[in-house]
């Protein structure tokens with residue numbers, strides 16, 4: 387369940403271009419034409435994105451921080467906690483333009499999203515190799531989340547790039 391090492395991805399400098407394209411496609415494609423998806427991330431995840439790639443294009447970028455007082459350059463919104471970020475999405479300004487909400491890390495935000503009462507899915511890329519990590523997410527509770535046999539737009543089966551094997555998994559919340 388490792389997701390990071392030294393402010394980067396654990397498998398850095400190995401590049402998984404198709405995996406990145408998958409992330410881009412899934413997070414960028416709204417289900418309603420004309421709207422945009424939202425990405426919510428912690429401050430360290432925001433700054434782990436190379437400057438030239440910030441904000442993540444065609445998505446509304448919300449950064450969470452308890453310390454920052456101003457929206458970081460390039461981001462669209464700053465929120466002091468997860469609930470405030472979700473409340474922001476319920477304002478008329480957002481309701482008109484925002485579609486899917488993607489929580490894209492890091493560790494504490496994934497945990498909060500996994501434990502939240504909002505209906506949710508987990509989109510996981512499981513890398514089939516051990517790497518040293520310093521950032522982790524909680525184990526996926528299989529009483530709460532069910533692994534779907536397939537999901538539209540998500541490639542099934544073993545993937546391989548640069549000698550690294552991985553699988554895409556989608557879990558759906560089964561809790562009432």
Ligand SMILES: NC(=O)c1ccc[n+]([C@@H]2O[C@H](COP(=O)([O-])OP(=O)(O)OC[C@H]3O[C@@H](n4cnc5c(N)ncnc54)[C@H](OP(=O)(O)O)[C@@H]3O)[C@@H](O)[C@H]2O)c1
Pocket residue numbers: 388389390391392393394395427428429430431432434450451452453454465466467468490491492493494495498521
């Ligand atoms: N494999 C993946 O899919 C993936 C995805 C994302 C990130 N990562 C990796 O994970 C690492 C970064 O993640 P991280 O867990 O260390 O940090 P992070 O969650 O991105 O950032 C932590 C900071 O975000 C703010 N924050 C987080 N939760 C908050 C909340 N609920 N309310 C208000 N502010 C909140 C705080 O900022 P302040 O200190 O400013 O208050 C906190 O110190 C990097 O190595 C990155 O490459 C991997």
